[in-house]
Amino acid sequence: MLSSGRRRLFSALLQVQKRPCQPSRDMRLVQFQTRHLEEPHLGLESGIGGGVVDLNTFDPTLPKTMMQFLEQGETTLSVAKRALDTQLPILPRSQVTFLAPVTRPDKVVCVGMNYADHCKEQNVRVPKEPIIFSKFSSSIVGPYDEIILPPESEEVDWEVELAVIIGKKGKHIKATDAMAHVAGFTVAHDVSARDWQMRRNGKQWLLGKTFDTFCPLGPALVTRDSIADPHNLKICCRVNGEEVQSSNTNQMVFKTEDLIAWVSQFVTLYPGDIILTGTPPGVGVFRKPPVFLKKGDEVQCEIEDIGVIINKVV
Numbered sequence: 441m442l443s444s445g446r447r448r449l450f451s452a453l454l455q456v457q458k459r460p461c462q463p464s465r466d467m468r469l470v471q472f473q474t475r476h477l478e479e480p481h482l483g484l485e486s487g488i489g490g491g492v493v494d495l496n497t498f499d500p501t502l503p504k505t506m507m508q509f510l511e512q513g514e515t516t517l518s519v520a521k522r523a524l525d526t527q528l529p530i531l532p533r534s535q536v537t538f539l540a541p542v543t544r545p546d547k548v549v550c551v552g553m554n555y556a557d558h559c560k561e562q563n564v565r566v567p568k569e570p571i572i573f574s575k576f577s578s579s580i581v582g583p584y585d586e587i588i589l590p591p592e593s594e595e596v597d598w599e600v601e602l603a604v605i606i607g608k609k610g611k612h613i614k615a616t617d618a619m620a621h622v623a624g625f626t627v628a629h630d631v632s633a634r635d636w637q638m639r640r641n642g643k644q645w646l647l648g649k650t651f652d653t654f655c656p657l658g659p660a661l662v663t664r665d666s667i668a669d670p671h672n673l674k675i676c677c678r679v680n681g682e683e684v685q686s687s688n689t690n691q692m693v694f695k696t697e698d699l700i701a702w703v704s705q706f707v708t709l710y711p712g713d714i715i716l717t718g719t720p721p722g723v724g725v726f727r728k729p730p731v732f733l734k735k736g737d738e739v740q741c742e743i744e745d746i747g748v749i750i751n752k753v754v
Contacts, residue, residue, distance in 0.1 A: 489747075499523070598631065656741070675688060
């Protein structure tokens with residue numbers, strides 16, 4: 441018999457699958473596995489909640505990881521575009537295990553207090569410069585994987601975020617050129633241990649942000665040209681079905697172009713690098729009284745036109 445938590449996760453996944461699966465002209469790149477595959481493959485998700493086209497079956501010369509796919513640039517992207525325009529067999533979603541769209545990137549860059557309404561929630565001034573921190577890539581898990589509560593923390597919190605995935609190497613990138621360096625966007629959950637972020641480790645944020653499983657991503661990398669305006673998307677988070685965060689990416693203080701220009705002053709950005717662009721208001725730590733995740737909770741992070749990730753807390 442399914443536990444109540446597993447029943448909720450199964451029910452939520454069914455709701456995602458019940459959404460209309462019209463043929464999508466948007467390019468939604470995924471990494472996936474099935475029980476018949478010896479290693480992960482690249483695919484195209486056929487719309488939000490849809491099945492998957494196996495790109496490596498369509499063209500066996502394609503790389504099998506998103507990192508290699510992005511590194512080869514237009515060469516591999518043109519193959520994916522050709523597949524998008526071809527009637528191909530679609531693997532049912534029920535037969536596919538979705539992995540994070542990018543695994544083992546060179547870096548995961550994060551931005552703090554980058555929503556005006558989130559700053560208001562904390563009663564702090566809007567930053568004049570981006571506040572940058574990072575997560576280790578070992579924190580990345582798939583869109584439906586479990587979040588593991590670490591025994592070292594009692595204050596694990598939720599944060600839905602829009603993630604930018606870099607597609608082209610660059611340093612000292614001008615804001616006017618920045619979008620040419622973007623491969624696409626995905627949904628991220630910046631899981632945060634507030635005790636370690638705010639009180640421990642000299643109040644350096646890193647350790648509180650980078651426990652294993654603290655960066656669910658997915659379900660797809662939606663390419664830049666498939667999103668009309670990444671800075672006008674509804675963004676929300678639900679815990680056990682209750683909406684706890686609801687905003688719009690138009691509340692971002694520093695837009696994608698500004699963040700890429702700022703970060704690339706300090707470090708070279710490589711294909712596959714991920715930038716988490718900040719979270720809207722509604723996080724648990726600023727509630728009265730504070731609320732934190734507990735075993736058995738289910739968190740859904742959703743962004744308009746990109747999709748939803750669903751993670752059980754264990």
